[in-house]
Amino acid sequence: MSKVDRRIAKSQEAIKNAVTELMSEKNFDDITIQDIADRANVNRGTIYLHYTDKYDLLDKMIEEHINNLRELCRSASEMTFQEGNYVWFEYFERHYLFFSTMLASKGAPYFRSRFLDLIIEEYKAEVDVTKGKNGGFNEDVILQFFGSAIVGAVEWWFKNGMPLPARVIAEQTGALLDRNLE
Amino acid sequence: MSKVDRRIAKSQEAIKNAVTELMSEKNFDDITIQDIADRANVNRGTIYLHYTDKYDLLDKMIEEHINNLRELCRSASEMTFQEGNYVWFEYFERHYLFFSTMLASKGAPYFRSRFLDLIIEEYKAEVDVTKGKNGGFNEDVILQFFGSAIVGAVEWWFKNGMPLPARVIAEQTGALLDRNLE
DNA sequence: ATTGATTTGTTGAATAGTCAACAAATTGCG
DNA sequence: CGCAATTTGTTGACTATTCAACAAATCAAT
Numbered sequence: 001m002s003k004v005d006r007r008i009a010k011s012q013e014a015i016k017n018a019v020t021e022l023m024s025e026k027n028f029d030d031i032t033i034q035d036i037a038d039r040a041n042v043n044r045g046t047i048y049l050h051y052t053d054k055y056d057l058l059d060k061m062i063e064e065h066i067n068n069l070r071e072l073c074r075s076a077s078e079m080t081f082q083e084g085n086y087v088w089f090e091y092f093e094r095h096y097l098f099f100s101t102m103l104a105s106k107g108a109p110y111f112r113s114r115f116l117d118l119i120i121e122e123y124k125a126e127v128d129v130t131k132g133k134n135g136g137f138n139e140d141v142i143l144q145f146f147g148s149a150i151v152g153a154v155e156w157w158f159k160n161g162m163p164l165p166a167r168v169i170a171e172q173t174g175a176l177l178d179r180n181l182e
Numbered sequence: 183m184s185k186v187d188r189r190i191a192k193s194q195e196a197i198k199n200a201v202t203e204l205m206s207e208k209n210f211d212d213i214t215i216q217d218i219a220d221r222a223n224v225n226r227g228t229i230y231l232h233y234t235d236k237y238d239l240l241d242k243m244i245e246e247h248i249n250n251l252r253e254l255c256r257s258a259s260e261m262t263f264q265e266g267n268y269v270w271f272e273y274f275e276r277h278y279l280f281f282s283t284m285l286a287s288k289g290a291p292y293f294r295s296r297f298l299d300l301i302i303e304e305y306k307a308e309v310d311v312t313k314g315k316n317g318g319f320n321e322d323v324i325l326q327f328f329g330s331a332i333v334g335a336v337e338w339w340f341k342n343g344m345p346l347p348a349r350v351i352a353e354q355t356g357a358l359l360d361r362n363l364e
Numbered sequence: 365a366t367t368g369a370t371t372t373g374t375t376g377a378a379t380a381g382t383c384a385a386c387a388a389a390t391t392g393c394g
Numbered sequence: 395c396g397c398a399a400t401t402t403g404t405t406g407a408c409t410a411t412t413c414a415a416c417a418a419a420t421c422a423a424t
Contacts, residue, residue, distance in 0.1 A: 043413070215403090
């Protein structure tokens, strides 16, 4: 786990940060590899050492965040919705620039769908349509419904510049999920 | 000038920043090479690639700032005292952490004297003891007197957390020098 | 379409950084 | 003091990054 060469970690970190920054400034298609290299203070060739092109680079960035969130779910599996949501929103806060540009930028609706897929996947275990208040519902309907709700809340939060503390929005969305998924 | 290998520039930058940060947190003697490497996110061996030990490292940092200030004098040689001082105080501001820890820390009175030497050296050209209001004075006395005054003002400025904008203290010290060195 | 300019990937040689291991020096504490 | 632990400085083998140069692809405008 910790056997990644320090140079690799530093280069990739710089490159990914550069992309995030640049994406908050201009359209992804207008970003050139040289732009990224300049911003990351890295030779242009170094980028090709790790990524085949800028699309691959963006993909890997998305993939990484999705995986991190999935991992957070693992470690938060025994928490309440409120606590678990808080872990997520803390992560969002820590990576503000990435998520806000990803959810704002026109160029990356792909991210939104990857994000929704993850949420649905993770909530599958939480939904029970055999009994309780959701007994008799179609599972996919429930998942799509509340998955979209969560994504929508997150989008709203970012687009409005995080008007609530992570703690608060986590509690409120958590309470809404509690009420509906029991 | 711009032919320094990017890796060297980045490593040295990280190392120097690490030292500055650490010095603002603890005594220089308590800082270990490993501390610096950790903070700079650099292998310990890399430090020895550029510096023989931590004293050499600190020396080179001081040397570099002194040289930068000297260079600023060159490019500001045609300015008034006020303008010239402003250039200096801007530089101080930009490197706040370094100068404030250097002038505060007990461990580095060496820097203060290097700094004073530079000021005296640079003001040599400005002082005229053959005529005018300083006619008949001993040149060394004048230089030591006003050099110390400038160092003292800078020290005060840092130790009190830069209570005035750089522009203001530059103008005021500039006016005092004008009045005395004509 | 035909230019000319920019961007893209790729290459090879040179160099800097990493890592692990080592002995010597220094520190700190009972 | 004397011993253990830490820190130091150095080594060698390995790898990532740099840089300059290149041809191919893409772009922009006439």
